[in-house]
Amino acid sequence: MLATSALHWLQLRPRSKVALVALCAAVLVACDDPPAQAGLHVKDAAPVSAEYARYCALCHGERGEGGGADNAPAIANGAYLRLASDDFLLQSIRRGHPGTPMSAFSRAAGGPLSDEQIHAIIAFLRAYQVGAPDDVGVPADNVPVDPQRVERARPTFHARCASCHGEQGEGRTAPTLNNRVFHELATDAFLRRTISEGRPGTEMAAFAEVMPAEQVEDLVHFVRSLGAPNTAAVTAHAGEDEQWAEREGDALVLNPEGRAPRFAPANAYVHAEQVKQALDQGRRMILFDARAVSDWRAGHLPGALPAPFYADDEALRRVPNDGTQIVVYCGCPHVAADRLAGRLRAAGYSRVAVIDEGFYHWRDQGYPLVNEPGTPAEE
Ligand code: HEC
Ligand code: HEC
Incomplete structure (x- = not known):
């Protein structure tokens, strides 16, 4: 699988380059970043990562476009990568999202990858990032959850989010929102920006277009309030x-x-x-x-x-x-x-x-x- 997908990329590159040049010439505009599905901006020189192909592509798609396994998000999505810091990615990959198909990949947890290999995967993903990283702060600065905001947001979440994310954020057709690792890593600004701007190219819509900023803020508190369930069932x-x-x-x-x-x-x-x-x-x-x-x-x-x-x-x-x-x-x-x-x-x-x-x-x-x-x- 590893060899074929790498080969697949190598074979595709020269041809897509030709196509791109032809397209740019035809419309007489500069187009470095042709829009692609899942919000991916497939660069001319699409990078290849043996680690990514072997350990991640099965679920996240050959180019991080998502959708290989149930609910595996588009981790090469340009908007996502602007918000996800290197540390956010490193920790997510090391620790995984317990209780979901996203495994802990660090060797310390019993997974297959060294930090060096994880950094190589992050570098591969970064090639799809569009624009400079956004400063979304650090988790330590998150404000305490405001119970009033949580209650105000409950009906909104039920009406506009639960069909994909589940009533308790347990994930349905979209990723979980109650995962303890995600909760430890995501900042308020990460959540605010994600809910406001969505993830272009995916099912996650930009809710700032349909609701006032205050309502988005209530949802940030609501998402924070979604406790990770205790899934220990080992006998x-x-x-x-x-x-x-x-x-x-x-x-x-x-x-x-x-x-x-x-x-x-x-x-x-x-x-x-x-x-x-x-x-x-x-x-x-x-x-x-x-x-x-x-x-x-x-x-x-x-x-x-x-x-x-x-x-x-x-x-x-x-x-x-x-x-x-x-x-x-x-x-x-x-x-x-x-x-x-x-x-x-x-x-x-x-x-x-x-x-x-x-x-x-x-x-x-x-x-x-x-x-x-x-x-x-x-x-
Ligand atoms: C039509 C389905 C759908 C609806 C409705 C929806 N989402 Fe999403 N959401 C998604 C998908 C799919 C993703 C993952 C996108 C990707 O592949 O990157 C996502 C991602 C997210 C993320 C980022 C999670 C992460 O792990 O990075 C947050 C936060 C989020 N949604 C919150 C909300 C909130 C709050 C609402 C309601 C206002 C909502 N979503 C409504 C489908 C949906
Ligand atoms: C068996 C399927 C599977 C494999 C293999 C897999 N993932 Fe995931 N990954 C998922 C799913 C499903 C989620 C969403 C988990 C959730 O619902 O919380 C996810 C979530 C993530 C997230 C968090 C995304 C966010 O929005 O915060 C990152 C980062 C990630 N995966 C990176 C990787 C990398 C890098 C690899 C390879 C080393 C990998 N994954 C391998 C299924 C997989």
Whole structure:
């Protein structure tokens, strides 16, 4: 995937340059920044980042245009990048948005990326920024939430925001607004500007056009008041620590003495409920968590081993190809699992099921989850 998408870009560049020159000549205006979808200003020399392509493009799109996974925002959107400082981006990528498909990518959290690699990704995104950064202050300067403003904004939020962001800001067709990491990082000015000006090219409209500044300000307080839910649903510690990394062949199989589950078909989507049943019945299978390893550490299905969607082929070769039922899941609800399942099927595995509803449905059903206590050592 990495090689092809990089190639794709390389092949596109010369041609789009020609097209651009032709267009500029035709309309006789200078056009450095042809407008593009998702508010992206695709530069003449579109940059390439191997890190971005491997770890982010799956959900945020090849050029950060968003929409690859449910609710993954356009992080290369010009308006967004003007408001998001390097530190905002660094922290968001290091820590992720817990409880959403946005994983913590730092090695300290169990993710795959060093700070150096994260900075390389930020540099890649910055190439899409239009205009100078806006100074939106620092989180420490945020004013305390005013309960009166919150109450005043409630009906507005219900009428104009909840259809996309959810009544509690839990996210529906748009990103969450109640995430604790986002709350710690976003300043009042970041929220004010986002609500007022929107994110051109995305579903997020410029609300200053339809409401007075005071009403926008009330909404800033309302968004701030949206508490992050406590999503801890882990029932036990699995204590797998790092052993899994060394396993191969039969050592990857759960319930080696059990019978195979009866999924029909065995090589497509299955319901979470069927997998729960197969687990309860002690069926023989391999259960893979396709999310970043940081997510697996925080909570995973009992017996699931981490097989992040970005794992290299070497890791996949350790999986026995003897007809054992493989079950893969992620949180998107299944875009990362589909990626991994696709790679396994392409390598000849014939029983690769993907949990259709994904991890968060499993959690919300109250099905069992386990975690790996402690955090991996800092690099
Ligand atoms: C039609 C759907 C829709 C509606 C209605 C909507 N938004 Fe959004 N909003 C979005 C999308 C989509 C994004 C992410 C855009 C992107 O891809 O960058 C977003 C982004 C945001 C963000 C930035 C979040 C972040 O993580 O950076 C804030 C804040 C926000 N919206 C607040 C609001 C408020 C307040 C309202 C109501 C006045 C509202 N939105 C109404 C779709 C919507
Ligand atoms: C499995 C899908 C997935 C992958 C892979 C992924 N993200 Fe995300 N990302 C999301 C989703 C979904 C959100 C919105 C989370 C929310 O609703 O709060 C998000 C949010 C973000 C945000 C916060 C945006 C904002 O408006 O504040 C940043 C920054 C970000 N991602 C960067 C990255 C980078 C860089 C990578 C690669 C290292 C990456 N993401 C990989 C799904 C993903």
